[in-house]
Amino acid sequence: MKQHPIHQLNKAFDNRARLGIVSALRARKDVTFNELKGLLELTDGNLATHLQALEKVDYIVVKKEFAGRKPKTSYTLTRKGKIAFDKHIEALASIINTSGL
Amino acid sequence: MKQHPIHQLNKAFDNRARLGIVSALRARKDVTFNELKGLLELTDGNLATHLQALEKVDYIVVKKEFAGRKPKTSYTLTRKGKIAFDKHIEALASIINTSGL
Numbered sequence: 001m002k003q004h005p006i007h008q009l010n011k012a013f014d015n016r017a018r019l020g021i022v023s024a025l026r027a028r029k030d031v032t033f034n035e036l037k038g039l040l041e042l043t044d045g046n047l048a049t050h051l052q053a054l055e056k057v058d059y060i061v062v063k064k065e066f067a068g069r070k071p072k073t074s075y076t077l078t079r080k081g082k083i084a085f086d087k088h089i090e091a092l093a094s095i096i097n098t099s100g101l
Numbered sequence: 102m103k104q105h106p107i108h109q110l111n112k113a114f115d116n117r118a119r120l121g122i123v124s125a126l127r128a129r130k131d132v133t134f135n136e137l138k139g140l141l142e143l144t145d146g147n148l149a150t151h152l153q154a155l156e157k158v159d160y161i162v163v164k165k166e167f168a169g170r171k172p173k174t175s176y177t178l179t180r181k182g183k184i185a186f187d188k189h190i191e192a193l194a195s196i197i198n199t200s201g202l
Contacts, residue, residue, distance in 0.1 A: 004140050006121035014115055020107035022198045039105050089197050095124045096190050 005098065008091035010084055011059055017042055017050045022085045025060060025077040033073045051075065059084060106199065109192035111185055113158055118143055118151045123186045126161060126178040136175045152176060158184060 011023050013019045020040045054060045059081030114120045125132050155161045156193045160182030164175050
């Protein structure tokens with residue numbers, strides 16, 4: 001029997017917040033901490049924890065800079081993160097297909 | 102700002118095993134315990150735990166019968182489970198779309 005596509009899912013994206021973060025970064029080059037916070041409606045602490053988890057596996061990188069006098073923290077998807085996310089999405093699409101919808 | 106589709110995801114399906122179970126039941130009317138076990142490559146205990154969790158929220162129902170002299174346990178998606186799963190899949194599809202793939 002062909003392996004079920006759930007085995008191709010990536011544990012790093014089981015969590016909805018992490019899935020949301022990476023899908024936002026997949027769509028745009030740089031996304032700031034505050035934009036992610038607004039988009040995903042997470043607390044600072046919760047968002048920071050998920051960002052750290054994604055940084056740890058080298059799926060995203062953080063960039064700290066100044067916009068005028070204000071510090072700005074933004075995030076970018078790495079090549080590794082992009083490949084991992086695309087594979088995950090492909091598995092999800094297969095699950096949707098095998099479910100006959 | 103429009104709410105991000107991750108908020109439409111259903112916690113019951115965050116877990117890959119539960120997503121796999123329900124996608125299998127969505128595709129076919131009755132699926133036996135052993136078929137699910139083979140399909141999803143789970144241990145008896147692990148599969149039983151996830152099936153119980155889905156029964157508890159009335160997403161699936163269990164049917165115990167005899168096939169000849171052998172007991173046969175199979176599972177069916179309820180109407181509530183079908184609606185919940187389709188909504189979840191719709192949210193996943195939105196996430197895939199917003200990610201620009």
